[in-house]
Amino acid sequence: MRNQLVILITILSISLGFSQEQNYSFTLDEAIDFALENNYSAINANRDIIDAQKQKWETIAGGLPQINGSVGYSNQIKQAESLFPSILIPEAFIPAEIVQGPDVFIPIIFSLPQSMTATATLTQQIFDGSYIVGVQATKAFLSYSDNNKEKTDLDVRKQVVEAYGNVLLAEESVKILEKNKETLEKTLFETSKLFENGLGDEESVDQLQITLSSIENQLQNTLRLKEITLQMLNVSMGLDLNAPTQLQEKLEDLTMSKMDLGILTTDFNIEDNVDYKLAENLNEQRFFEWKLARSRALPTLNAYVNYGSSAYSESFDFFSGDQEWFDSSILGLDLNIPIFSSLKRSASTQRAKIALEKAKTQLTEAEQQIRLQLENAKNNYTLAIDNYETAKQNLMLSERIENKNQIKYKEGLATSFELRQAQTQLYTTQQEFLQSMVEVINKKTELEIIINTKD
DSSP: OHHHHHHHHHHHHHHHHHHSOOOEEEOHHHHHHHHHHHOHHHHHHHHHHHHHHHHHHHHHHTTSOEEEEEEEEEEOSSOOOEEEEGGGSOGGGSOTTSOOOTTOEEEEOOSOSEEEEEEEEEEEEEEOHHHHHHHHHHHHHHHHHHHHHHHHHHHHHHHHHHHHHHHHHHHHHHHHHHHHHHHHHHHHHHHHHHHHTTSSOHHHHHHHHHHHHHHHHHHHHHHHHHHHHHHHHHHHHTOOTTOOEEEOSOHHHHHHHTOOGGGGGOOOOGGGOHHHHHHHHHHHHHHHHHHHHHHTTSOEEEEEEEEEEEEEESSSOTTSTTOOOEEEEEEEEEEEOOOOOTTHHHHHHHHHHHHHHHHHHHHHHHHHHHHHHHHHHHHHHHHHHHHHHHHHHHHHHHHHHHHHHHHHHHTTSSOHHHHHHHHHHHHHHHHHHHHHHHHHHHHHHHHHHHHTOOO
16 A cells, blocks of 8 residues: 555656746857747758759659559450451351342450459650759759758847847836836825825826826836737747746846957858859749750650450459459650740740849849948947947936935925926937847847857
């Protein structure tokens, strides 16, 4: 009994251990690495690469030997009859009521009612221009799949960085709003007591109450946003929507690590840019489509060898030992020569050539657009850093102004309206400062994606 109790407790402990929800904790880099393995789009991008490899072999296998087998069975419920001249039939086989003559034909059945055939056919493609082009195009298709996976990974990385930053922004906003609320509640309490004792005015209490109500609403909204942004981060990483996730980094620390003006002078090789790679893939695709259209004017040659066996019977006894089977075999070649298509093939080739020229133009346009994006990203990153420095200075000034107005208000040298203006200005600069840090992180990521570097 005691042993059974120990076993039961052990089983319950293991069950409870497995039922406990796993907790997650990430730095930004860890979150990115986790997402690249578990994000839904990243998973499907990996599957696309495997699919492309299978498609490559599917294309190659089309030109390799193919063997197909077939089995057929037929039962002529009503057999077909053929008319045969009576003069060619021995008199003994002619019914007595029929008079033999040159104009007399007798219906005759030439086959047994049931038959079965079994056939195996080997086919081998000897020459087909479209097959050659298809095999050549598989390399370009694999390259496209790899580049598309790279594009997906970069998009996932950007998505995680933005979601991670938004969670940190919400967390810092909650802390600031809670601190602001605490300060306001203290000031409101003191002002209310003064008013109750006849040493203050009602308007001051109302002004502070308005400000406090606004802060409370912002705090509740930010708490909800914090939950939503965390859910967005979970989804971007491929976690369950409500998975318990914690972030190991602080917003300001992460911002400082992203401040590196040296990236502005990094050598840029446009061939490393994933959008340029995809534009090149489009050119390759259009080129092979043009070659494919031209190849349709070439002849095709295929060889085949066929081996089969047939049996005939009055009843279904084909698998009995006495059944006789008749073998047959054929070796042949199929040569198909395109001669005249009323200029259909010519029009198809010309259209493919036009598509190729358009792709070349799009590649040139993509190059110019990417270089423009690079300059714009550099400017945005520089501006984000400048805005951060400005917001930091403004925050210090706003805190100083608000602190002076708090002192003046307590000493009766400033009105509640002036205090509220100083507080509103402080709250605005606080949010601007937090947002400026997020912008530095996001703009650095955008620049890194264009250059295609993590450093």
